[in-house]
Amino acid sequence: MLNNSHYIDKLRSSGLRPTKQRIKICEILFNTEKTFHFTINDLVKKISKATNDKISLATVYNTVHAFKKKGYLKEIPINSDQSYFDTNTSHHHHFYDENQKDLIDIDDADVEPVKVNTRIPGKKIKSVEVLVKVEDA
Amino acid sequence: MLNNSHYIDKLRSSGLRPTKQRIKICEILFNTEKTFHFTINDLVKKISKATNDKISLATVYNTVHAFKKKGYLKEIPINSDQSYFDTNTSHHHHFYDENQKDLIDIDDADVEPVKVNTRIPGKKIKSVEVLVKVEDA
DNA sequence: TCAACAGTTTAGAACTATTATAATGTAGAA
């Protein structure tokens, strides 16, 4: 709520102007104890609950993309009708509940490091992600 | 080309009527030495090269979904503007070239089995997939 | 053999997540 100067600094130091829309979105995304996963639609709902000043859909998309580019958000590779984003930018993997359409973090300690013993010449690895799809037992 | 009776049997035995559209799509997808990845758009192009009788887009979607449901195709989890499918239904993982937007199989022997030491109560594992994103070095 | 029916194909409309546009507004520098 109060300590927005932190977000203002963060935004400014990454070359993003600290507009009131971006600060509000920072509050919603990063003022939480726990990290979480969200879709653009989820975020729009959170925003409308959190404030009376509405933020346009275009700005929500712009901001999420800007934050992703700066490394403040990750996008989770999943086949879905919409993109999932993650406020947890540390290295970790996911369960995807196909019934509830819900992403769940897998603690990195619970996955043995993935060893890939082959490379593509001329390419460097950007990320290695495990997706465990689950369904009702 | 000739040996369509195999596909006819395959389709019939899985409860799908062997229509000429489905048989043609079987030929295109499964009459190859190597397995491959494709988007719906890729498949539409392959079809128009392979035949004069056009197959409607709706049928292409219907057929791919039906084949996926029967386990003849897999969908690859990826963030993209379109879905990727795989004629290789055996267990394996992927590189995704973000520059070329190309999927590349990783031989299963080149990846140590992924050990996930946690479960979700009431859920069973459907798949465990590794996606290695690569980019120009 | 062939009528009947359920399954299938089809063109086109509808849907929906996302991106583009271009006018208006604003943060920060000078």
Add this chain to the structure above:
DNA sequence: TTCTACATTATAATAGTTCTAAACTGTTGA
């Protein structure tokens, strides 16, 4: 304060996918 590049916004456009409902066809069994 003034200027300008950056940002927001409403809205249109785009594009992949799904839906609709009419026409068509493979299969069954009388």
